[in-house]
Amino acid sequence: MSSENAAGGTGGEVPAEDGAERTVWDVVVVGAGPAGASAAYAAAVAGRRVLLLEKAELPRYKTCGGGIIGPSRDALPPGFELPLRERVHAVTFSLDGRLTRTRRSRNMLFGLINRPEFDQGLVDCAVEAGAELRTGVTVSRVEQHGPTVPDRRTVAVVLSGEEEPVLARAVVGADGSASRIGAHVGVTMDQVDLGLEAEIPVPPSVAEDWAGRVQIDWGPLPGSYGWVFPKGDTLTVGVISARGEGAATKRYLEQFIARLGLSGFEPHLSSGHLTRCRTEDSPLSRGRVLVCGDAAGLLEPWTREGISFALRSGRLAGEWAVRMAEARDAVETRRQALNYAFAVKAGLGVEMGIGRRLYGVFARKPGLLHAALTGFRPAWNVFARFTRGATSMPEIVRSHPVARRALDRLDRSGAADRTG
Numbered sequence: 405m406s407s408e409n410a411a412g413g414t415g416g417e418v419p420a421e422d423g424a425e426r427t428v429w430d431v432v433v434v435g436a437g438p439a440g441a442s443a444a445y446a447a448a449v450a451g452r453r454v455l456l457l458e459k460a461e462l463p464r465y466k467t468c469g470g471g472i473i474g475p476s477r478d479a480l481p482p483g484f485e486l487p488l489r490e491r492v493h494a495v496t497f498s499l500d501g502r503l504t505r506t507r508r509s510r511n512m513l514f515g516l517i518n519r520p521e522f523d524q525g526l527v528d529c530a531v532e533a534g535a536e537l538r539t540g541v542t543v544s545r546v547e548q549h550g551p552t553v554p555d556r557r558t559v560a561v562v563l564s565g566e567e568e569p570v571l572a573r574a575v576v577g578a579d580g581s582a583s584r585i586g587a588h589v590g591v592t593m594d595q596v597d598l599g600l601e602a603e604i605p606v607p608p609s610v611a612e613d614w615a616g617r618v619q620i621d622w623g624p625l626p627g628s629y630g631w632v633f634p635k636g637d638t639l640t641v642g643v644i645s646a647r648g649e650g651a652a653t654k655r656y657l658e659q660f661i662a663r664l665g666l667s668g669f670e671p672h673l674s675s676g677h678l679t680r681c682r683t684e685d686s687p688l689s690r691g692r693v694l695v696c697g698d699a700a701g702l703l704e705p706w707t708r709e710g711i712s713f714a715l716r717s718g719r720l721a722g723e724w725a726v727r728m729a730e731a732r733d734a735v736e737t738r739r740q741a742l743n744y745a746f747a748v749k750a751g752l753g754v755e756m757g758i759g760r761r762l763y764g765v766f767a768r769k770p771g772l773l774h775a776a777l778t779g780f781r782p783a784w785n786v787f788a789r790f791t792r793g794a795t796s797m798p799e800i801v802r803s804h805p806v807a808r809r810a811l812d813r814l815d816r817s818g819a820a821d822r823t824g
C-alpha cells in the first residue's frame with residue numbers, strides 16, 4: 405500500500421481483490437453547499453487529494469433567504485466575488501403586520517445572493533484549488549469497520565447504486581440538515597424549525613419599492629418571524645417557526661404575503677426546509693469522520709442564520725480533516741478530532757450559546773425586541789453593526805453591560821415563568 409501521494413498527502417492506492425489498485429483520497433467531502441465547498445477548498449489549498457461528492461446536479465436550488473451578513477462575507481475564500489443581487493440599506497420592521505417602522509443606514513447593512521449562483525461559485529473555488537467534484541452521486545452511508553474497509557486508517561464512503569465504495573483517510577460530512585453523516589456521528593439537535601419560502605417575480609414598479617430594503621416581521625407563533633428579501637425582479641418571501649406547527653406556519657406565510665399586497669403575483673417556486681440546531685454537548689466527529697455546517701446543527705438559533713456557520717465550520721473541518729488524514733493511529737485521530745471540536749465550540753459554540761438565550765427572550769417577548777429595534781436607537785445601531793460584521797454577539801454581550809444585564813434579567817424571568 406502506498407501511504408504518501410505526490411501532493412504530500414497520505415492517501416494513495418490500496419490493492420483491490422481483483423489485483424487492481426484503488427485510490428484512497430486524503431479527504432472526501434459529502435455535500436457541496438457552503439460548508440462542503442469550504443471544507444474542500446481548505447483541504448485542497450493544503451495540497452491534499454480531495455473529492456467533493458454532491459447528490460444534486462449543480463447549480464442546485466436551496467430554500468434560503470440568501471442573506472449574507474458580515475461574518476459570512478469575511479469567511480469567503482480569498483478573492484471570491486460575491487454575486488450580490490441586492491445591497492441592503494434599510495430594514496422595515498413589523499410586529500405581526502402591525503407597528504411598521506423603517507430604519508435606514510447610510511452604510512450597507514448586508515447583502516443578498518441567490519443560492520444556486522453563490523454555491524456554484526464556492527464549488528468553483530474548491531475545484532480551482534484542486535478538489536475533484538462528482539455530482540449526481542448520493543452517499544448512502546460511511547463505514548469505518550468491516551469488509552469494505554481495507555485498513556484502520558481508511559473510511560469507506562458507500563454511494564447509492566454503486567458497488568465499489570470510495571475510500572478516504574478522512575471524511576467531512578457537510579450534507580445539510582437531514583444529514584446521513586450526522587446520523588453516523590450521532591449529532592443530536594435541540595431546536596428544529598420549519599422554513600417556508602416563495603420566490604415571487606414582481607413587475608418593475610413593485611421591485612423598485614423594495615430596492616435596497618428588506619422587511620422583517622416578528623410572527624404570531626412563538627419564535628417565528630418572516631422576511632422579504634428582494635433580488636432585483638424577484639422577492640424571496642419566507643417565514644420560519646418551530647417544527648410541528650406546519651399548518652399554522654403555512655397560514656402565517658399566506659397572511660404575510662397577503663398583507664404585503666403580493667398575493668396577486670404567482671410564485672415561480674415555493675419550498676420548505678428544516679433547520680436544526682445542535683445540543684451543546686452533541687458530538688462533532690466519530691473516528692475519522694467530522695461534521696460541519698447544517699449537518700452538525702451549527703446555526704444561529706435566533707435568526708437561523710447558517711451560511712456564516714457553514715463557511716466557518718467548513719473551513720475548520722477541511723483544515724482538521726487534513727491533519728486527521730495524516731494520523732497514524734486512533735490516538736492521533738482522536739486528538740485531531742478533539743482539536744476540531746475545541747475550535748468549533750470556542751467560536752461558533754459561544755455564538756450559539758448567546759443565540760439560544762436571545763431566542764428564548766424573543767420567543768416569549770417579541771414585542772420587546774420590536775420596541776427596542778424601532779424605538780431605541782442604540783439597539784438599532786448594535787443590530788446594524790452586527791449585520792455588517794463590525795461586532796459579534798459575544799462581543800456585544802461582553803462590551804455592553806446594559807445588554808448583558810437586560811439579557812440576564814430576561815433569562816431569569818423566563819426561568820421563573822417556566823417554573824412558576
Ligand SMILES: Cc1cc2nc3c(=O)[nH]c(=O)nc-3n(C[C@H](O)[C@H](O)[C@H](O)COP(=O)(O)OP(=O)(O)OC[C@H]3O[C@@H](n4cnc5c(N)ncnc54)[C@H](O)[C@@H]3O)c2cc1C
Nearest residue numbers: 435437438439459469470471543579580599697698710711
Ligand atoms: C427558509 C430558510 C431561510 C434561510 N435563510 C438564510 C439566510 O438568509 N442567511 C443565512 O445565512 N442562512 C439562511 N438559512 C440557513 C442556510 O440556508 C443553511 O444554514 C446553509 O445552507 C447550510 O449550508 P450547508 O452547506 O451546511 O448545507 P446545505 O446548503 O444544505 O448543503 C448540503 C448539500 O449536501 C447535499 N447532500 C445532502 N445529502 C447528500 C448525500 N447523501 N450525498 C451527497 N450529497 C448530499 C445537498 O444536495 C446539498 O447540496 C436559511 C434556512 C432556511 C431553511
